[in-house]
Amino acid sequence: MTQEAQDAVGDYKYGFHDPEAATIRFDKGLSEQVVRDISELKGEPAWMTDIRVKAYHHFMEREMPTWGNCDSLAGIDFDNVTYFLRSSDKTEKDWDDVPDDIKRTFDRLGIPEAEQKWLGGVTAQYESEAVYHSIREDLEEQGVLFLDMDSGLKEHPEIVKKYFGTVVPHTDNKFSALNTAVWSGGSFIYVPKGIHVEMPVQAYFRINAKNMGQFERTLIIADEGSSIHYVEGCTAPTYSTDSLHSAVVELIAMEGAKIRYSTVQNWSANVYNLVTKRGVAYKNATVEWVDGNIGSKLTMKYPAVLLKGEGAHAEVISVAYAGEGQHQDAGAKVHHLAPNTTSNILSKSISKNGGRSSYRGMLQVTPKASGCRSKVVCDALMLDEDSRSDTYPTMEIGNSTADLEHEASVSKVSGDQLFYLMSRGHTEEEAMGLIVNGFFEPFTRELPMEYAVELNRLLELEMEGSIG
């Protein structure tokens, strides 16, 4: 790692990188040919190639967003991105068959251990594609489909064709267009009617190569009365040049179904993280986003829920941690499109060492959505004077029967809290770590325990060496 990169990221724990061992690597830069080549290489049906090409043209024509951190966005050099990199010729079902260097990476990240202990299934994606995939036999027997997205398209094209791009069309925004054009990897899940997947299934996304673009595409369909908890973790090594992560996630919760999607993204400080996540909840269904954003250079991510059926419920709990040189522009969007729908949004952010965190929220209640309830709470914690926090809430309320609550607070760590904790034997850094963990607790308690422990440890590491 260069000294420059080291200085930029401090003690980012996952900043190591392994030698690149690509079996196929595309030249940097994007063109219609690159898009066609990706599709052809994957042996995709023509309809998918057509969608990709259409999306590519839309991406080229679409302006960059004119809101958010435009200066930072302008720093993306689309010509200097590798759009496709294959590290392994196939997706292995046995961990032992994964190429050694890649296996080593995931070993260091603790993935196989986690699978043995507490997961119902695992996908490990390295660069553009999954290198390892497994699912518990009992789930498979119940008809649960859990595949990487490329295999999903191959084995279940009829389902993919029916739902792909229905929740996040390629015309949604510039980055959803880019993802649709060059997507690779991600997860495909279908849970049959009435099946409850008790153990969470997990995908782990790792960018290893320099100037890499990772464009995973995830589609989760929970059929009537079913439920699933999907967990996603991400890391990348630390380089002095930037990488681009631009995913699209589509969730579909049919009548009475429940999908929980938990993320802890811990990108290094050179990753642009521009992700479109949206779910649809039909009658009495629930979509929950539990979204943690640590690291990255710029994150723009607003998990959204369309409450389309009566009695549907949305839950968005998110935390963002912005350190030096980082901007977390995150939030939530909930659209109440049907009567008696309910939503809860809780957003917590921490800014430190000049970092910036923004909450950007959208709450919409359409005229026909009577009897809706929504509660939005945004709390920001500033750890020093140099840091910044902003809130940009938008509300479009078209029905007067809506019952809405909005609370926002900005607070600083108080000297009294620090003195109190230090008088109990904690150093200032440890005291800060406790306060920060406590602030994120409403989020952390929603995570599987292993993730919660890891997140707390991570935040404590972030506090180390931070006090002068």
Next chain:
Amino acid sequence: MTEVLLRVENLHVSVGDTPIIQGISLEINRGEIHAIMGRNGAGKSTLANVIMGHPAYEVTSGTIHYKGKNIEEMEVFERARAGMFLSFQYPAAIPGVQVGTFLRKSVASVRGEAPSPRAFRQELNEAMKQLDMDKSFLSRYVNDGFSGGEKKRLEILQMLLLQPDLALLDETDSGLDIDALRIVAEGINAVAKETGCLIITHYQRLLDLVKPDVVHVLIDGKIVQSGGPELALKLEKEGYDWVEALV
């Protein structure tokens, strides 16, 4: 054999440009209980806080020795690890941090090693039983939404677990009803034999239950009178006017 735990010599303390403590000298031996009494604003809490190392207070002259060592350069957490403890008048709330976690981490910090989960649980159960505290306390957030009495009980619980050599108890009796006061006093008495205690209070009522060896009267940042327990009784009966007349 007497062991001098705390020696305060001609201490002067300011907050900003305002002098608060103006020449206090005091010596506490292990096993002794000292009470500091005085009206609001006399500097009682300042004394406790400055001994613990609160950064808002500046020692302008004089010294504080703890176990024979000048502690001027010691950080707050180092003082805690060396066996000093402050029971706060207004303990800060730490939202999101569970009492159980906080206690375990604090005990580990002060002792220098984490106790085994099993031994710690047992220790905790006993201490909580002694203070008549319900187990549900452990999953609540530290001082968050606690009543005055609950906060004070948590302070004393920490004292029992951290087993300090020197305990500074700042208005620990305020906000307690009679039953809670008795329980808290029992807690203090349980550690007092092995500890040096400095009890800061307005009222006699705690001193009925925790017998002080020495009572000091603090007025305008100075100790104007020291004596035995009878001094506290006299203050209770006659108020502070007669001591003020001595100044």
